[in-house]
Amino acid sequence: MKFLLLIALFVVAATATVDNEPISQESNVEYNGKYHYHYELKDGSKATQDGVLKSVNADHNGEAVHGKYSFVGDDGETYVVSYTADENGYQPVGAHLPTPPPTPESVLKALEYIRLHPYTPPVKKH
Numbered sequence: 001m002k003f004l005l006l007i008a009l010f011v012v013a014a015t016a017t018v019d020n021e022p023i024s025q026e027s028n029v030e031y032n033g034k035y036h037y038h039y040e041l042k043d044g045s046k047a048t049q050d051g052v053l054k055s056v057n058a059d060h061n062g063e064a065v066h067g068k069y070s071f072v073g074d075d076g077e078t079y080v081v082s083y084t085a086d087e088n089g090y091q092p093v094g095a096h097l098p099t100p101p102p103t104p105e106s107v108l109k110a111l112e113y114i115r116l117h118p119y120t121p122p123v124k125k126h
Contacts, residue, residue, distance in 0.1 A: 020045070033063070044072040056087045 020041050027037040033053035040046045049067030056062045063086070070080040081094040 044070075044078065046070050054086070060087075062087050 020043050023040045023042055025037075025039040027035070029035045034051065036048075036050045038046075038048040047067065047069040049065060051063050051065040053061055054064045065085040066083065068080065068082045070078055072078050079094065079096050081092050081097070083090060083092040085091070
């Protein structure tokens, strides 16, 4: 009896579908550093990303990436995040993401003062 129960459990586990199995998947990497990938899973998750090599300045090269991913949350809602990642950092955008509070006026004035009066190190006298 235990043997039959064990076999039945094995058959159920083997035939069960997993929600995160891929529905579709594609990727392409080119010789010049440009790439693209996309995948979609059975649980509703999706991701797409494109990237290219770019010259940040005369001394540095970097990667510029933009993409989007989505997933179904525990509450049944689909959440979507679009993003850019480059020399300015990772910048996600999504309706569900919190936004920062406005910058206080005193900080804006201080930043303007710093911009107008940049620091110059003192000249060393020998």
